[in-house]
Amino acid sequence: MKEISQKLNGEINRLTNKTFKFDERVGEGWFSAVYFLKTKKIVQTHVKNNTVTMQFFQKGNAVLCGTDEAIALIHTFADNPENLEIHSLKDGDRISPYEAVLTVTGPYQDFGYLEGIVDGILARRTSVATNVYNVVKAARSSGKQKPIIFMGDRDDHYTQQAGDGYAAFIGGSTAQATHAMNEWWGKAGMGTMPHALIQMFEGDVVAATKAYQEEFPEDELTALVDYNNDVITDSLKVARAFGEDLKGVRLDTSRTLVDKYFLRNEHLMGTFDPRGVNSELVFALRRALDKEGYKHVKIVVSGGFTEDRIRDFEDRKVPVDMYGVGGSLLKIDIGFTGDNVILNGKQEAKQGRKYYPNPRLEKVEYVPE
Numbered sequence: 001m002k003e004i005s006q007k008l009n010g011e012i013n014r015l016t017n018k019t020f021k022f023d024e025r026v027g028e029g030w031f032s033a034v035y036f037l038k039t040k041k042i043v044q045t046h047v048k049n050n051t052v053t054m055q056f057f058q059k060g061n062a063v064l065c066g067t068d069e070a071i072a073l074i075h076t077f078a079d080n081p082e083n084l085e086i087h088s089l090k091d092g093d094r095i096s097p098y099e100a101v102l103t104v105t106g107p108y109q110d111f112g113y114l115e116g117i118v119d120g121i122l123a124r125r126t127s128v129a130t131n132v133y134n135v136v137k138a139a140r141s142s143g144k145q146k147p148i149i150f151m152g153d154r155d156d157h158y159t160q161q162a163g164d165g166y167a168a169f170i171g172g173s174t175a176q177a178t179h180a181m182n183e184w185w186g187k188a189g190m191g192t193m194p195h196a197l198i199q200m201f202e203g204d205v206v207a208a209t210k211a212y213q214e215e216f217p218e219d220e221l222t223a224l225v226d227y228n229n230d231v232i233t234d235s236l237k238v239a240r241a242f243g244e245d246l247k248g249v250r251l252d253t254s255r256t257l258v259d260k261y262f263l264r265n266e267h268l269m270g271t272f273d274p275r276g277v278n279s280e281l282v283f284a285l286r287r288a289l290d291k292e293g294y295k296h297v298k299i300v301v302s303g304g305f306t307e308d309r310i311r312d313f314e315d316r317k318v319p320v321d322m323y324g325v326g327g328s329l330l331k332i333d334i335g336f337t338g339d340n341v342i343l344n345g346k347q348e349a350k351q352g353r354k355y356y357p358n359p360r361l362e363k364v365e366y367v368p369e
Contacts (some may be wrong), residue, residue, distance in 0.1 A: 014090075014364070017076040019184050021162075027077040029113055036113040043109045053342035054115065055356060056102040056122060060333050062135045064093045064101055065170045066125030070118045071165065071364055074104060078111040082368070087361035092129075092170045100358040101336075108340070115338040122336040124160075125167040131307070131329045132171025138311040139323055146314075147174035148321045149190065150181060150229035151302060155327035168329065176324075191249065192219070198227040205234045206241045213245065222248035222300060229253065230260040231281060232288045239294040248321070251285070253279045255304055277301045279318045284317040300324060320335035 009340060013159070023030075029037045044051065056070075067088045075081045084106040095101055101122070104111055118177055132150065139146040150168040153161060165181025175190040176182050182189055193212055201208040209223045221242060225234040235249045253259055255276035262274045272280055282299060289297050301313075302324030341347060341355040349355065 005285050007358040013135075015072065015184060017072040020069055020072050022073060023075055026073065026114075026117065032113045033116050033118055036115060040113045040340060043112070048107070048109060049110075050108055051106065051344055052108045052112070053103055053355070054338050054339045054340050055100040055107045055226055055342055056118060056336050056338045057098050057100050057356065058095070058122070058126065059097050059338045060334060061097065062095050062126050062334055063129040064089055064095045064122075064126055065091045065129035065167045066163075067091050067102055069125065070102060070121045073117060073121065074111055074114060075366060077114060080106070080107075080110050082366045083107075084111060084366070086364045086366075089358075089362070091125075093360070094150040094282075095126075098356060100356045100361065103361060105342075109150045111235055112340075123330055123334055125163060125170075126240045126336070127332045127334040128164050128167035129171040130334060131331060132168045132173050134307045135305075135310060135323070135325055135329065135343070136172040136312060138307045140314075141311055142314040142367050146320060149173070149175050149177065149302075149322065149324040151301075151324045152328060152330050153181070153326075155330050162290075164330065173335055192222040193224050195224065197225050198224060203228055207236050209238050209242065209246075215243070220247040221245050222250055225249045226251050226253040226254065226259075226277075228260075229257050231257075232261050232285050235285055235297075236288060236292060236294075239289060239292065239297055243294065246294070246297055248300050249285075249289075249301040250302060250324070251282070252301075252303045252324075253277050253281070264281050275304050279313060279316055282318050282320060298322065302326075304328075 025031065041216055043338050067089055071086060071088060078084060084104055086104050088102045107297040136148050139148055150165065150173040152164055161180035162176055162183040164242055166184040167175040168176060169185050177189055177191055179189040193208065198205055198208045205223060205225060205227060213221055223246065225231050231251055231253065239246055253276050255334040258274045259281050261281065262268055272278065282301065285299060298321035299319060305323055305325045306328040339349055339353045341349040341353065347355050
């Protein structure tokens with residue numbers, strides 16, 4: 001659950017350093033570029049009586065995330081954090097190109113060496129949040145919002161799961177695949193069955209689904225139906241076996257395979273790409289389920305889905321009820337920059353950069369843990 005003790009405009013509503021499991025070596029400069037460490041030492045010796053304002057921005061339209069984490073990091077590892085003045089937007093705010101999202105004012109030597117780490121936090125979290133937001137937006141382009149499950153556990157190092165899951169939550173995802181992905185916002189992971197479970201039952205989808213139901217009777221029963229590369233046949237098998245108890249089927253067909261439905265109906269070939277989870281397969285599955293009276297069974301798709309692919313499905317009104325999305329959400333394509341723009345009360349920045357006042361920034365008060 002959230003541990004919150006920083007105040008924003010008098011309200012207690014930010015994640016704090018109790019939430020984040022920071023590596024103590026941050027304070028030793030282990031993760032800072034060496035030139036920042038050298039600059040800290042030079043400033044301490046030669047120009048220690050300074051006050052700078054550092055502002056952070058990026059260059060696109062995005063969904064901001066990582067401010068709570070960045071502020072908590074500064075409050076944890078800066079020298080004399082109680083004397084720093086921090087103004088920030090909130091996680092989830094929509095931001096514009098070059099808009100200042102965070103400013104820190106104080107002696108450079110007290111916090112300047114954290115610049116690159118803050119840039120990195122904001123870049124990753126904002127990239128994931130923005131990617132998820134765009135996918136969620138694509139999944140409602142047909143007029144109805146379809147749930148998005150964040151399934152990025154296998155696409156990056158496991159240590160990133162908590163932060164990525166939180167960023168996905170900020171971006172609007174419905175559920176996350178692991179407990180770690182939910183750690184910062186207090187929910188549990190969600191999932192049904194992998195191909196490995198069906199393998200344990202020698203490819204018998206009905207037997208695997210029955211065992212699942214016996215062990216997890218409170219779950220909404222959803223069967224994975226592409227193990228045998230015969231999605232419609234296996235979907236009807238589990239629908240007939242479980243009736244109203246079956247709430248959904250999930251298709252995760254590899255992009256290198258053509259489902260057996262098309263091999264049995266070769267006359268359908270030649271006008272579309274039949275590989276993987278394609279629109280024609282989903283249309284055919286929906287028709288087959290409806291024909292036998294299983295209109296209540298929802299269709300979940302996963303496997304290589306991106307913003308563009310989801311939008312294409314929605315534009316064509318493919319009867320998908322939920323999307324599982326993974327690797328495409330973890331692309332880091334938003335970079336942040338931290339610039340010193342005010343020195344001792346006067347604007348002072350490198351050529352091409354300047355102070356960008358932002359009335360949306362709100363003061364963050366330091367409250368000791």
